[in-house]
Amino acid sequence: MAGETPVEQLSERAAQHELERLAKAIAVANAAYHTHDAPEISDAEYDALKQRNQAIEARFPHLKRSDSPSDQVGATPAEGFGKIRHAVRMLSLANAFDEEDLREFDDSVRRYLGVEAAIAYTAEPKIDGLSLSLRYEDGALVSAATRGDGETGENVTANAREVDDIPERIEGAPEILEVRGEVYMSHADFEALNARQAERGGRTFANPRNAAAGSLRQLDATITRDRPLRFFAYGWGEVSTPLAETQMEAIARLEALGFRTNPLTRLCAGLDQMLAHYRMIEEQRATLGYDIDGVVYKVDDLALQKRLGFRSTTPRWAIAHKFPAELAWTRLLAIDIQVGRTGALSPVARLQPVTVGGVVVSNATLHNEDYIAGRSNTGEEIRGGKDIRVGDWVQVYRAGDVIPKIADVDLGKRPEGAEPFAFPDHCPECGSAAIREDGDAVRRCTGGLICPAQAVEKLKHFVSRKAFDIEGLGAKQVEQFHRDGWIREPADIFHLQARYGEGLQQLKNREGWGEKSAQNLFEAIEEKRKIPFARLLFALGIRHVGEVAARLIAQHYVTWDSFVSAMDEARALEGQAWEDLLAIDGVGQVLATSLVTTFAQEAERASIERLVRELEIEPAEPPVRAEGSPVAGKTLVFTGTMEKMTRAEAKARAEELGAKVAGSVSAKTDLLIAGPGAGSKAKKAAELGVATIDEEGWLAMIEGL
Numbered sequence: 001m002a003g004e005t006p007v008e009q010l011s012e013r014a015a016q017h018e019l020e021r022l023a024k025a026i027a028v029a030n031a032a033y034h035t036h037d038a039p040e041i042s043d044a045e046y047d048a049l050k051q052r053n054q055a056i057e058a059r060f061p062h063l064k065r066s067d068s069p070s071d072q073v074g075a076t077p078a079e080g081f082g083k084i085r086h087a088v089r090m091l092s093l094a095n096a097f098d099e100e101d102l103r104e105f106d107d108s109v110r111r112y113l114g115v116e117a118a119i120a121y122t123a124e125p126k127i128d129g130l131s132l133s134l135r136y137e138d139g140a141l142v143s144a145a146t147r148g149d150g151e152t153g154e155n156v157t158a159n160a161r162e163v164d165d166i167p168e169r170i171e172g173a174p175e176i177l178e179v180r181g182e183v184y185m186s187h188a189d190f191e192a193l194n195a196r197q198a199e200r201g202g203r204t205f206a207n208p209r210n211a212a213a214g215s216l217r218q219l220d221a222t223i224t225r226d227r228p229l230r231f232f233a234y235g236w237g238e239v240s241t242p243l244a245e246t247q248m249e250a251i252a253r254l255e256a257l258g259f260r261t262n263p264l265t266r267l268c269a270g271l272d273q274m275l276a277h278y279r280m281i282e283e284q285r286a287t288l289g290y291d292i293d294g295v296v297y298k299v300d301d302l303a304l305q306k307r308l309g310f311r312s313t314t315p316r317w318a319i320a321h322k323f324p325a326e327l328a329w330t331r332l333l334a335i336d337i338q339v340g341r342t343g344a345l346s347p348v349a350r351l352q353p354v355t356v357g358g359v360v361v362s363n364a365t366l367h368n369e370d371y372i373a374g375r376s377n378t379g380e381e382i383r384g385g386k387d388i389r390v391g392d393w394v395q396v397y398r399a400g401d402v403i404p405k406i407a408d409v410d411l412g413k414r415p416e417g418a419e420p421f422a423f424p425d426h427c428p429e430c431g432s433a434a435i436r437e438d439g440d441a442v443r444r445c446t447g448g449l450i451c452p453a454q455a456v457e458k459l460k461h462f463v464s465r466k467a468f469d470i471e472g473l474g475a476k477q478v479e480q481f482h483r484d485g486w487i488r489e490p491a492d493i494f495h496l497q498a499r500y501g502e503g504l505q506q507l508k509n510r511e512g513w514g515e516k517s518a519q520n521l522f523e524a525i526e527e528k529r530k531i532p533f534a535r536l537l538f539a540l541g542i543r544h545v546g547e548v549a550a551r552l553i554a555q556h557y558v559t560w561d562s563f564v565s566a567m568d569e570a571r572a573l574e575g576q577a578w579e580d581l582l583a584i585d586g587v588g589q590v591l592a593t594s595l596v597t598t599f600a601q602e603a604e605r606a607s608i609e610r611l612v613r614e615l616e617i618e619p620a621e622p623p624v625r626a627e628g629s630p631v632a633g634k635t636l637v638f639t640g641t642m643e644k645m646t647r648a649e650a651k652a653r654a655e656e657l658g659a660k661v662a663g664s665v666s667a668k669t670d671l672l673i674a675g676p677g678a679g680s681k682a683k684k685a686a687e688l689g690v691a692t693i694d695e696e697g698w699l700a701m702i703e704g705l
């Protein structure tokens, strides 16, 4: 670069200084590029820094630094954080929004356990931060991981060590102890941080939660050191010996070990006390000095927690009671129509920007045409039948992370001449007819694969975090590549290098890309040729097939090939393969029909096959805790009355142990568990020669697992 001393003229001392300067500059550039997605220098400048560093090292090999950028070749930053697989999954919580929901939660707990007496719960604030799992072995902190997708999180150990509330060593703890809790930032620290950032021309954060997340997820842990993060412990993952017999005692134990726990945690004898504590916390909310978004209740008795267990993503023994949403009034400037990956036409409100609960909101969802017209899906009036028109004053609300919504409209302020909104009956993107099927609240574009908006949304979904998660290929890049005809369908992503990668010329010449970023992209794509079955299925973006359903389906069929054959066999929407599909927990008629018809559509099928040819699909892993289980991979049927556990509990336990639970006996059934009063199912099992045991036999079989 201009003004620099040529390498061959550098003295040894100058060279040493220069290497130090370059190491710093390259580290800063790496952080800007990989962590903030906001490169501060061009790729050419970056390459020049690295080349100069190498040239100096070549001339003075003995001056090479131990943290030399030449040894990193972008590796650490390119990979971002390492991954940590959680020994015990990190789940989220189901929500209750009012007293009624809470009552239903308490009822469902008692129903599941089959008890009528009141159950004791703990109640504590729900901290609005990000969850973290800290693993201690023999009292020493060995790792820290974010929640990630619940199964695998990011390794943020170095960063966690910079948080004052997180002890490096604890005394008197079980040999293995994973402490879980929330990392957050106080209001005061958040404001001071934003002020500092603004002064330095750095990026400011929308709210304390984002600031906490941005500060913890720093590849350079020294940045975390300068950010005042805090930590409240509220739970645990793997423990070699139980902490206590109740939630309340366990929390006290965590506190005795040196963790901060929330001082507003209380034991409640039943619903009334829970609600009273909720109101008390809500009253204190504004003066706590940190953000909370509700109250979490947990069954206090840990033996009961264990029995209650988990649904696919949430525990049955806990619930989050959310505070009511935050509100603000503003003007509706326009209504735009967006076309989603399944062709749904979604109206989006463009708003005069307004701050709602500390976040600036300028867009909100309007759901569908009925919602705009003031009707629910079933034709009943909402908002007292008031429709929404461009120019109206509307009330915006947001609750937690959800997309802001419009709750109300002020007719007194409606501008004269405002017209009712005419919802389009043609796709604004491809012009195809947009129709509403019977019973569907949503109008959909019928253009299918010819609709560019659907194609691009499908591609965005395909590369998203829970799908293929290709580093360097996000929504923005997909849009560009699609616009230029480089990627029309998922399979094209895997041809990108062969087609356009000759010497990387083409990609490298695009704006925003350089040799290094192009190379990184191709490497990231190559890495994803090997993909788990469930991720692939989710990534296809088939209507109604979400992440959980994709996982359950993959676990059922294990391999991609057997799944596809089953879809072919089920094409008539009847017969054994069809029944088998419907027997999967969580798969109903609607999902099953969507799945089977997608595979039966010629164009869709051909597109999927072109993709699959590029991939190595990993078979599904058996569900958690299946090892050592006598029923892993087996199909079980329960019938008759159970006395020691409810039917729901028995089913959930069996599934946790890797079994499939079916509703009826067939040749595929491996075991029937028959309680008193078993009728036709027991008879059929006998005819088919299916092994049958009673409840006691079942309990003996699963004891200790």
Ligand code: IVH
Pocket (backbone or CB within 6 Å): 090, 091, 092, 093, 124, 125, 126, 127, 128, 129, 130, 131, 147, 182, 234, 235, 296, 314, 315, 318, 320
């Ligand atoms: S208990 C099995 N307690 O809320 C999950 N979670 O919406 C047990 N959170 O992922 C979680 N404060 O990050 C629990 N006092 C609290 C919490 C809390 C905040 C977060 C946590 C969780 C999310 C679920």
